[in-house]
Amino acid sequence: MNLNKISVVFLIFLLLLRTNESSDFVAIMNSSISSTSFYYIQTSNKLSDGIFFTNSSGVLEKKQYPLQPGSSNNNALWNYNTTFNTEYWIYAFVYNTEISICHGAVHHLCSNPNCVGPDNYIIDISNVKWSKSFSNDVNNPSLQEARPFSIGFDNQNKIIEGLNSEATLYFRYWLDVPPGSSASVYNTTYQIMAVVGGYDC
Amino acid sequence: MIVKYILILFILIPIVYGSTIGIFPLNETFVVKPFKTYNFAFYLFNPSNQDVKVNLYFQCKDQNNFYNYTEIYPKEVFVEANTSILNPKMVLVKIKNPLFIEKNYGKIKYFEPIFLEKDIRCRFFAKTEEKTSLIVTSELNGKIIGINPIKITALFLLMLFVFFFFKVI
Numbered sequence: 596m597n598l599n600k601i602s603v604v605f606l607i608f609l610l611l612l613r614t615n616e617s618s619d620f621v622a623i624m625n626s627s628i629s630s631t632s633f634y635y636i637q638t639s640n641k642l643s644d645g646i647f648f649t650n651s652s653g654v655l656e657k658k659q660y661p662l663q664p665g666s667s668n669n670n671a672l673w674n675y676n677t678t679f680n681t682e683y684w685i686y687a688f689v690y691n692t693e694i695s696i697c698h699g700a701v702h703h704l705c706s707n708p709n710c711v712g713p714d715n716y717i718i719d720i721s722n723v724k725w726s727k728s729f730s731n732d733v734n735n736p737s738l739q740e741a742r743p744f745s746i747g748f749d750n751q752n753k754i755i756e757g758l759n760s761e762a763t764l765y766f767r768y769w770l771d772v773p774p775g776s777s778a779s780v781y782n783t784t785y786q787i788m789a790v791v792g793g794y795d796c
Numbered sequence: 797m798i799v800k801y802i803l804i805l806f807i808l809i810p811i812v813y814g815s816t817i818g819i820f821p822l823n824e825t826f827v828v829k830p831f832k833t834y835n836f837a838f839y840l841f842n843p844s845n846q847d848v849k850v851n852l853y854f855q856c857k858d859q860n861n862f863y864n865y866t867e868i869y870p871k872e873v874f875v876e877a878n879t880s881i882l883n884p885k886m887v888l889v890k891i892k893n894p895l896f897i898e899k900n901y902g903k904i905k906y907f908e909p910i911f912l913e914k915d916i917r918c919r920f921f922a923k924t925e926e927k928t929s930l931i932v933t934s935e936l937n938g939k940i941i942g943i944n945p946i947k948i949t950a951l952f953l954l955m956l957f958v959f960f961f962f963k964v965i
């Protein structure tokens with residue numbers, strides 16, 4: 596009898612603890628079907644291939660040449676094509692939402708992979724500059740409006756903020772080689788990221 | 797007639813692009829009850845004419861710390877060319893609520909209960925493998941429901957009341 600009483604009490608306790616169990620799969624179905632917001636981003640071939648800097652002869656020949664220490668505003672290889680347009684661009688298609696697009700380098704320009712080793716030489720990433728424009732001609736994007744890169748995604752200098760329709764953004768990149776830089780091949784990883792409007796990268 | 801033909805050609809022939817990736821849904825919410833798992837699907841598509849390989853990440857944070865009770869499947873995927881929101885590639889994520897979260901105090905591990913509600917912000921990343929990485933993201937924000945001390949106390953008192961009520965009878 597006593598055991599029966601305890602069972603009844605336990606049953607009541609279980610009933611009180613019982614919650615609505617059916618929400619998980621309903622949520623996944625509803626959220627997937629009801630969603631009408633999306634975006635996609637395209638990068639140009641030359642941008643996907645990476646950004647390589649060259650001297651004034653190289654930019655005309657589309658060939659990478661060693662850069663002189665102390666030289667400034669060295670162009671990226673495809674800053675100017677044969678019609679003096681840039682080949683670096685991204686296209687964003689945004690439907691029923693807003694997005695922001697940021698970019699940045701993972702680390703400084705380094706001579707060794709991942710910037711490690713006693714023989715690693717570094718060029719500070721602020722020596723790389725970028726400029727953007729909605730138009731693409733010999734003057735735009737312009738060196739006058741260029742800004743230096745920083746490490747990580749630069750939320751202070753986003754590529755664009757609050758984009759709510761389709762757009763093509765064009766870029767040019769330049770590199771200053773500090774005096775006294777050692778002769779080497781320098782690399783970093785460049786990333787472009789899109790986030791839903793209102794959020795930081 | 798010739799003009800029409802050229803126009804149709806322009807519309808139908810896709811142009812080759814570096815890499816393209818699209819994503820939805822974008823800004824969803826969730827609630828995970830104690831000992832439950834919340835399942836959610838993100839979708840990727842690629843309207844260009846080149847397949848794209850993407851690495852996938854899912855990261856959740858409360859105010860200060862990473863919330864590690866999550867899973868993503870798969871971790872990388874080929875998003876085929878010419879896909880749209882109508883025939884996308886699905887990626888599944890799971891957010892678990894174990895009610896007790898593993899913490900470290902120096903080298904000592906212990907489990908801390910979740911009380912009331914914990915706000916969690918999650919972000920899904922799809923990253924291409926080119927030299928210039930393109931990353932598209934989506935947000936998933938919500939609550940992990942924890943122990944409600946008032947509810948537990950009320951239930952305990954009610955249980956005691958029922959127990960003594962039966963005992964008296």
